Amino acid sequence: MKCQECSDQLLAYLEGELTMDERNRIDHHLSQCDNCRVIRDEISNACQSLDKLPKPSETMAKRFSAALSAYKSGQLEGIRLLEGEQRKRTWIESIARNGYAQAAVIIFAFLIGILVSQSISTQETNGNRFDVIETELASLKEFTALSLLTQTSAVERLRGLEWLSELNLESEQVLEALYDKLNNDPNINVRFAALETLDAYAEKEEVRRKLVQLLETPNLPMIRAELIKLLVRHAEKDSVPTLIQISQDANEDETIRELATWSSQVLQQMNTDEI
Amino acid sequence: MLQARNGDLETLNVLFERYCGMLYSFFMKRTQEHSLSEDLTQEVFLRVLRYRASFKDDGNFKGWLFGIARNIQNRHWEKRYTKSEILHEDIGNEEAIEIVDARDQPDAEASRSGDTALLYQALERLSEEKRQIVIMRRIQNLSYIEMARILDCEANQLRVRVCRAVAELAKHMKSLIKERPYEMPGMQ
Numbered sequence: 524m525k526c527q528e529c530s531d532q533l534l535a536y537l538e539g540e541l542t543m544d545e546r547n548r549i550d551h552h553l554s555q556c557d558n559c560r561v562i563r564d565e566i567s568n569a570c571q572s573l574d575k576l577p578k579p580s581e582t583m584a585k586r587f588s589a590a591l592s593a594y595k596s597g598q599l600e601g602i603r604l605l606e607g608e609q610r611k612r613t614w615i616e617s618i619a620r621n622g623y624a625q626a627a628v629i630i631f632a633f634l635i636g637i638l639v640s641q642s643i644s645t646q647e648t649n650g651n652r653f654d655v656i657e658t659e660l661a662s663l664k665e666f667t668a669l670s671l672l673t674q675t676s677a678v679e680r681l682r683g684l685e686w687l688s689e690l691n692l693e694s695e696q697v698l699e700a701l702y703d704k705l706n707n708d709p710n711i712n713v714r715f716a717a718l719e720t721l722d723a724y725a726e727k728e729e730v731r732r733k734l735v736q737l738l739e740t741p742n743l744p745m746i747r748a749e750l751i752k753l754l755v756r757h758a759e760k761d762s763v764p765t766l767i768q769i770s771q772d773a774n775e776d777e778t779i780r781e782l783a784t785w786s787s788q789v790l791q792q793m794n795t796d797e798i
Numbered sequence: 799m800l801q802a803r804n805g806d807l808e809t810l811n812v813l814f815e816r817y818c819g820m821l822y823s824f825f826m827k828r829t830q831e832h833s834l835s836e837d838l839t840q841e842v843f844l845r846v847l848r849y850r851a852s853f854k855d856d857g858n859f860k861g862w863l864f865g866i867a868r869n870i871q872n873r874h875w876e877k878r879y880t881k882s883e884i885l886h887e888d889i890g891n892e893e894a895i896e897i898v899d900a901r902d903q904p905d906a907e908a909s910r911s912g913d914t915a916l917l918y919q920a921l922e923r924l925s926e927e928k929r930q931i932v933i934m935r936r937i938q939n940l941s942y943i944e945m946a947r948i949l950d951c952e953a954n955q956l957r958v959r960v961c962r963a964v965a966e967l968a969k970h971m972k973s974l975i976k977e978r979p980y981e982m983p984g985m986q
Contacts, residue, residue, distance in 0.1 A: 532958070532961065534961035535957045569965075576937055578937060594807070678833070679837060
């Protein structure tokens with residue numbers, strides 16, 4: 524066996540990928556060749572170092588594949604919608620261009636006027652079809668954004684929140700997911716982002732009420748501080764009792780207590796007209 | 799890539815299999831964070847998907863792909879910098895930028911040693927083709943048969959090519975160790 528032939532098989536030899544016969548031939552060559560033994564040791568050391576490096580998880584390809592499928596479904600819905608609009612436009616344009624067709628439509632409509640009402644109802648059905656497609660698209664977007672929120676990676680969850688804030692979805696499911704992220708997400712940046720997203724919904728009374736309830740539950744001091752600021756910004760007077768309670772709680776963080784005292788005073792002083 | 803650009807999006811799954819390891823290592827070298835590197839790898843391919851129409855007929859796919867990766871990396875650092883600045887302004891406390899996500903911590907610790915940096919450096923000294931097969935075999939732990947399917951070549955040939963690439967990597971590691979400045983014992 525020549526050295527080149529041996530050294531080309533040393534990795535497979537170390538990995539146990541060779542047949543018994545191939546292995547014996549390599550062993551025989553190594554017992555006689557110092558140079559190939561040095562190469563074997565170098566390859567072995569390099570492999571040991573490579574084995575210590577962090578590995579990408581097997582789910583990475585699956586995650587991309589899932590994102591691709593979601594994209595394709597969204598694209599298909601979009602194509603269907605566009606085709607629907609195209610068909611509608613072509614039909615109207617062909618009538619508009621053709622004088623005979625225009626006349627035929629007028630005479631036809633005149634003669635069977637009774638069917639006009641049915642024609643209107645058909646158009647309404649078409650309109651409803653578009654509404655259905657739009658609803659389906661919205662729910663697909665919502666589904667994708669909510670799926671991102673359940674990802675193990677904080678960056679993916681942040682992206683999900685970014686999507687939600689861009690889409691401005693208002694379903695109960697979305698709000699529940701946001702409350703959950705605000706209180707339970709293991710990453711502080713995701714909690715902040717959830718609070719920022721909720722800020723946009725805080726014009727609604729029920730959202731503010733829920734945020735007051737969340738203020739009563741434990742959270743990181745930084746998040747609590749931002750939550751208090753949000754309630755003051757939205758002039759949520761119903762938060763005053765909770766804020767007073769926080770300001771008097773000896774176990775509470777000193778900064779939070781000071782902020783709660785100040786906030787409760789500000790809210791109490793606010794004129795109803797200002798709100 | 800041209801197939802993907804012309805509407806056959808399934809081919810992106812094959813491209814992902816082929817290049818995800820290289821991209822992951824690219825980001826690992828620069829960020830030293832496992833989860834983040836995986837996310838940024840995903841981000842690269844989501845951009846490939848979004849901007850596939852801008853890929854030119856005679857374009858070099860690897861060059862284009864790593865151009866996207868570099869942009870993403872730069873943007874990531876800009877964002878991270880801005881975010882930490884905001885937190886400092888608001889709270890005035892460095893501890894405030896606490897990452898609660900426990901999974902982020904072992905990542906960083908596991909990959910901060912000088913040897914790891916040296917290994918990534920040695921990997922970057924390999925040609926793209928050699929780096930790709932070393933990463934696929936020894937970092938992604940793909941079998942030669944799987945690699946042959948993804949790269950569309952013979953498994954037996956791959957065994958030899960990976961072996962030569964690892965031997966070359968070992969030589970780069972050796973010369974990098976020699977180039978490393980001498981450190982006084984006890985001084986890091």
